[in-house]
Amino acid sequence: MPSxxxxxRPALVALTLAAALGLSGCAFLDQLTGGPQRDAxxxxxxxxxxxxxxxxxxxxxxxxxxxxxxxxxxxxxxCEQSHDSEVYASVIMPDEEYPGQQAIFELxxxxxxxxxxxxxxxxxxxxxxxxxxxxxxxxxxxxxxxEILCVIFDPEGxxxxxxAGSAQG
Numbered sequence: 102m103p104s105x106x107x108x109x110r111p112a113l114v115a116l117t118l119a120a121a122l123g124l125s126g127c128a129f130l131d132q133l134t135g136g137p138q139r140d141a142x143x144x145x146x147x148x149x150x151x152x153x154x155x156x157x158x159x160x161x162x163x164x165x166x167x168x169x170x171x172x173x174x175x176x177x178x179x180c181e182q183s184h185d186s187e188v189y190a191s192v193i194m195p196d197e198e199y200p201g202q203q204a205i206f207e208l209x210x211x212x213x214x215x216x217x218x219x220x221x222x223x224x225x226x227x228x229x230x231x232x233x234x235x236x237x238x239x240x241x242x243x244x245x246x247x248e249i250l251c252v253i254f255d256p257e258g259x260x261x262x263x264x265a266g267s268a269q270g
Contacts, residue, residue: 146179152175153174162179163175184259186252188250189216189252209234220266221266235250
């Protein structure tokens, strides 16, 4: 089950990037599964049920409502299709010693909130949407993972299309 971030809105969950495979192993896994097909702009045009989590990009739409605490693969779909969440921002953490989960949560909460409001064009407090994030584990950090991926979702369930600018009317 996804873990809830302490002190956050109850719907806010933090999903973990898995460390079971090294970064090079994950790239190899993506070659084996094929990954999603993308257009020239990088948008997913044909999804993949086993997209390597290390290949997810800003703009990708995911069916990750059933994701476990640590994930290696995530289902991706074109954003026009029904989906659970959309990656709207990437935050790269400084390349230093592993800061601990609480420090990662604090940075992710602040950065994803700021990016959320810019992405939807309105305040998180009044938005019907919420956000979550994928973050490095201590194991994936040791393999060079420094990326936090912010995802927006509708607590009421799947959506179709991007939620970019959705608060602007």
